[in-house]
Amino acid sequence: MNASVKETGAAGRPAVSIRDASKLYASSGGELNWAMTGVNLDIGEGEFVCAIGPSGCGKTTLLNTIAGFIQPTTGSVVAGGQPVTGPGADRGVVFQEYALFPWLTARRNIEFGLKMQGLDAPARRARAEELLALTGLSHAAGRYPFELSGGMRQRIAVARALATQPRVLLMDEPFAAIDALTRTSLQRELLRIWQELRLSVFFITHNIEEAVFLAQRVVVMSAHPGRIREIVDIDLPYPRNRADPAFGALYERISAAFAQNEEATA
Ligand SMILES: Nc1ncnc2c1ncn2[C@@H]1O[C@H](COP(=O)(O)OP(=O)(O)OP(=O)(O)O)[C@@H](O)[C@H]1O
Ligand SMILES: [Mg+2]
Structure with missing residues (x-):
């Protein structure tokens, strides 16, 4: 998909490049499940990308392949010009819930x-x-x-x-368990840190509003098998205003992609 390919940065090289990646899981009962198929995505240097999609569509699987926690069954993942073969200091990960050492x-x-x-x-x-x-x-x-x-x-x-x-920050629904008010301030802080450190961010969320508030591009995924359905450019200046009609229009556009998802998987 052409829309998924974005090359930015001084070196003209994306921070992360995923080509034809798929992941086949075998459950303990022996059942095979394609968690992710045919994923092509570049994350530009300094780019903020959100991924959104229904539960079980392979978002965490995709993030884990970039982090190097798992290897794709087919395809390749390259970060900073190097093939990803495992976790690395160049890629920081924030997990969904309280993964601090107690x-x-x-x-x-x-x-x-x-x-x-x-x-x-x-x-x-x-x-x-x-x-x-x-x-x-x-x-x-x-x-x-x-x-x-x-x-x-x-x-x-x-x-x-x-x-x-790290040059890339991978975030798996980091604010999902946080109350709405705190979440809004964490989103603002994250944008400040992203801009200050000029990081590339790959951020998973279930929340369309969060994706439109944060991302330069939103990757909409669909399930069974997990794949990229659509990539929506969020061409709004920062800081963003949720009351802006253009914000609402993008929200609606992503909602519509979701509705198509549901029809397709019904
Ligand atoms: N280790 C595993 N072994 C077998 N199947 C797995 C494993 N991890 C994930 N899966 C399956 O792969 C599919 C995608 O899972 P994944 O965790 O990537 O989804 P997700 O989009 O992150 O979902 P959620 O929004 O609920 O976090 C699901 O069908 C899941 O059951
Ligand atoms: Mg997940």
Whole structure:
């Protein structure tokens, strides 16, 4: 699909390039299931892409292949010009719910990946301080996850994912469990961080409004088998206004793609 291919960046090379990727799962009962088929997608350098689609359509599968947690059955995934063969410091991941280590303080959660990379304690601490400041949580550095609100935990999860200075941030429904008001401020903060760090972001959501608020392009997926149904350009300036009629029009357009989805899978 031509619309899925986007080449940006000084090097003229996308941050992530997925070609003809599919994933076949065999369940424990031996049943075969194509979770994802024929996915072609480029994520440009510094581009913000949202993926949206019904439950079970393969969104997490797609994200996990970019993260390198799983290998596609067919096709290829390239990040930063290198074939993805496993997880890497160039790709930070934020999971749906509270995936912090409960036995570590906020600061030590952020430092975890840096420790794995062999950074010494003063360098780790300095980097954690920067990220705590970036996410507005300097005051909570010494708290454990159970002492943080849901919104604060997800800010720490973002800080942890950014610790190794990834070029790509992969986010799997990171704000799904957060109340509406906090969610709105997390969305604004994420846009600020994205713009400040010039990252590429791949963000999964079930929420059309969230996708239109955040993304430059929205990938609409359909299920059975999971594939890209349509890619919608969100050509609105930031910061976006939900009351803008153009915002509403894009919301409706994505809703319509969803309705087609439902008809197709009914
Ligand atoms: N490890 C696995 N083994 C077998 N099947 C799997 C595995 N992981 C996912 N699947 C199947 O692959 C399909 C896609 O799953 P995936 O988790 O990617 O969906 P999703 O779009 O992220 O859904 P949700 O919105 O509910 O998170 C589903 O049919 C699911 O049952
Ligand atoms: Mg999922």
